[in-house]
Amino acid sequence: MKIVCIGSGNVATHFSNAFKSAGSELVQIWSKNPEHAAELAIKTGAKPIADLKEIDNNADVYLIAVKDDAIEEVIAQLSAVKGMIVHTSGATDIDVFPATIAKYGVLYPLQTFSKHKAIDFNQVPLCIEAKDEEILKSLKSIALMLSPLVYEVNSEKRRILHLSAVFACNFVNHLYTLSNEILQRNELDFEILRPLIMETAEKVQNAFPVDVQTGPAIRNDEQTITKHKELLSNMPELKDIYETLSKSIKKTH
């Protein structure tokens, strides 16, 4: 199978590697930054292109992995391609594709990708949606080459998944950042917290988080909560977050 990858960021990089590992041929990589395209092209054996006019119209899949607000513009330049065009965005509906395009779909990876961290693509949930049933069927077989975790999800539900991922990933990472801020201010090393962070994530792999909540708020341990708020008196923003989340825990339980 011949793949053209449009984009050269984290999502583009990890998809390109996954397609290559699955035995597909990366024919071209496009990026608005020619150096980025060249860098990813070297790694994957593809040809870097700097202009979408140079695109090979005979590939099987055109994977769009660019910023959300650039997707529409990219699609407008792909009117002559014969293969299936897919975007990879959680927050972009399928109707970003005009009906004039023959084969299109969405291949949204519900995962967080980092430039310098390899990922086991077998653990990446892939959410698929397509123009029609037939295209969905072929998109599904393409997705299954990359990961066994393939889910059919329409645009409305994909938006919801993306939103819930903001809570479970982006906001969670920010809480890690805040806890490190507290440690640093007191000359303590983040290293000591890492096993707790792993265990907290592992606990909910076989349980629902609501059933494994711990800490002072769920115990209504007002004495500890008061002490913690005192410790945060010189960090008003963190104190506010502490109060908001403690209140929310009490309300949930």
Place this chain on the structure above:
Amino acid sequence: MKIVCIGSGNVATHFSNAFKSAGSELVQIWSKNPEHAAELAIKTGAKPIADLKEIDNNADVYLIAVKDDAIEEVIAQLSAVKGMIVHTSGATDIDVFPATIAKYGVLYPLQTFSKHKAIDFNQVPLCIEAKDEEILKSLKSIALMLSPLVYEVNSEKRRILHLSAVFACNFVNHLYTLSNEILQRNELDFEILRPLIMETAEKVQNAFPVDVQTGPAIRNDEQTITKHKELLSNMPELKDIYETLSKSIKKTH
């Protein structure tokens, strides 16, 4: 080494198992709930006791793993014991021990324990503090029997660690709960989010969270943020948390 365990909850259970695995003898388990004491005693080969007056005064270590507000009361009943008394609380200072006690210290596990999930104690950071240098030295060798991750931490810093753990564990788990709430309202399964949760925790095992932050807030993607707030319009509490944390991410970066 002979251990008496005072308490029968999650911390008491995991410590008892760890001591047993390390070759120590669990001689007695006390709990204010005799059934709980009996249950843990059967598993560890200890004798359950219902009254602290029955305590064996000749053990080497008396591990207090009861609720924070019961620690002082328990200590008051241990005046005749000859071994080292340690409490396991993150939020309780070492000065909860009266100076009349010969050997005392703190053995605080910076980890979250669940009743039905086994834990690799080799991955549990143990924070130790003791009455004097000599006792600290023996407490350190005891702690090293259980885990290689032993840190000397005074009461002031232990309070800080406990506070940062509330952010990195308790609040994080609550964000998992909120993301599941969003999914459930829309008939989506939490299963699909679990790989993302693991990867988010794994990413910070070899990086600082501030360096791997992703999501709409750090990208200043106002279009997506507005869409998300609309999706949360019927969940005002979650909308409030979304706004608070997005604002905090922008401020940090």
